[in-house]
Amino acid sequence: MSQKITPFLWFGGRLGEAIELYTSTFPDSEVLETVDRDGQLFTANFRIGGIEVSGMNVPEGPVFNEAISLVVDCDDQAEVDRYWEALTAGGGREDRCGWLVDPFGVSWQITPRRLIELVNDPDPARAQRAMEEMLTQNKIDIAAIERAADG
Known part of the structure; x- marks a missing residue:
């Protein structure tokens, strides 16, 4: 089953920490894909509680x-x-x-x-x-x- 809508969240440089917290907290969670840029985690697709979420590391992004x-x-x-x-x-x-x-x-x-x-x-x-x-x-x-x- 493919989701029609996927939440996309900007994390202020802490995407890896957020993924670790969320996937360890919610059942049916896993990291699906990560993309590094300049040796740093840049984007990731992950599942938490059965819902796919995309995240991006943007230290200077909105809060x-x-x-x-x-x-x-x-x-x-x-x-x-x-x-x-x-x-x-x-x-x-x-x-x-x-x-x-x-x-x-x-x-x-x-x-x-x-x-x-x-x-x-x-x-x-x-x-x-x-x-x-x-x-x-x-x-x-x-x-x-x-x-x-x-x-």
């Missing part, structure tokens, strides 16, 4: 911002915790409501399926309580959101 983020669909709290720890390690930073910025400046949303279920609950009061709790969190705590939803 990432939160206008674009990558959403990670998580099965449970253990998966949330694992991705959160891996992507904030080494200089990443936490943000609100399940968002984080990794050490390379890429924004991620670490989103458990249970959160989506709770904030879309057919009972509007229950959904509102879940949403209000989520808004107080950085890394999503599913149990706390369930408790809040239940009142």
Whole structure:
């Protein structure tokens, strides 16, 4: 299967580090192709979590911002915790409501399926309580959101 759309990310001279972090963090990940220029990694195609991504090393290029983020669909709290720890390690930073910025400046949303279920609950009061709790969190705590939803 070939992807119709491939994200293309510019890394400020740290493409190799980013590939190492991403391919070691996400299952179904691998380096597909690299191109060196003047003895340095210049571009790479790699797969993370089954999605092909292209990257380029551009030390003087633009920086990432939160206008674009990558959403990670998580099965449970253990998966949330694992991705959160891996992507904030080494200089990443936490943000609100399940968002984080990794050490390379890429924004991620670490989103458990249970959160989506709770904030879309057919009972509007229950959904509102879940949403209000989520808004107080950085890394999503599913149990706390369930408790809040239940009142």
